[in-house]
Amino acid sequence: MKRSYFHPDCFIVFAAGNEGEKGAGSIYSPANGKNVLAVGSTYNAESYRDVRASFSCQGPTSDNRIKPDLLAPGVAIDSAASSGSEARTCRVVAKTGTSMSTPIVAASALLLSQYLEQGYYPSGTPRAEDAFVPAASTLKALLVHSGQPTREESALFGAEETELAFPGNKQGFGRMDLNAVLYWRNESAFNLFIQEGEMDDHVRRVSFSLLVSISSLLCLAPFTPTHSLK
DSSP: OHHHHHOTTOOOEEEOOSOGGGOTTOOOTTTTOTTSEEEEEEOOSGGGTTBBOTTSOOOOOTTOOOOOOEEEEOSSEEEEOOOSSSSOOOOEEEEOSHHHHHHHHHHHHHHHHHHHHTTOTTTSSOOGGGOOOOOHHHHHHHHHHTOBOOBOGGGGGTOOOOOOOSSBTTTBTOBOOGGGTOOOTTTOSSOOEEEEEEEEOSSOEEEEEEEESSSEEEEEOOOBOSSOOO
8 A cells, every 4th residue: 555655656457366166266375455456367279368277366356356367378387497506598498387478477467557658649649749658557557448359268168168257256357458548540440548637535535547438447556645755
């Protein structure tokens, strides 16, 4: 809470966990936090990137919030391979898990931040006068809004597909697709609207970001107590 208050641009991403076979409510701390982005996994093959990996932990949280927030490729991802000793190595190995998906989303958040800090919004071209450092809530809103629906893993084995709730506690807000939220002049078929601001009712303060393309999303940062932080 304290770090988020003093560093509103600090965006925290956690892996959802790999115990999804335990069923509903299998997601656990720290991925179940309200103001973090929890990342689950999809398959990585071109034809199956819209298929949710069954090992991804599921929501809801104990207070009935949807988790994970987003999915990204997490099956057979090329990753660094240890030499097993102090010897240096540049080997890679294919690894699987939500810990493979999470760096993909974290890096995408950095690119989104760069897009805004270089002034690409709202014109779709870089303009220094439009540049700003986005709040973490803005990055979360953009990423969540980019989500596309996914399918159950049973689709890989020819079984009858069961429609996943979207959004829902198996896939969150779906598979990340930055093309759905990044506006490029003369290329994108939508317009993007971002508004950052604060509401203050003299009792509590809420920072929020609103993203509108076709639909809208409101992303709330944590309530800040009016007394001083210890």
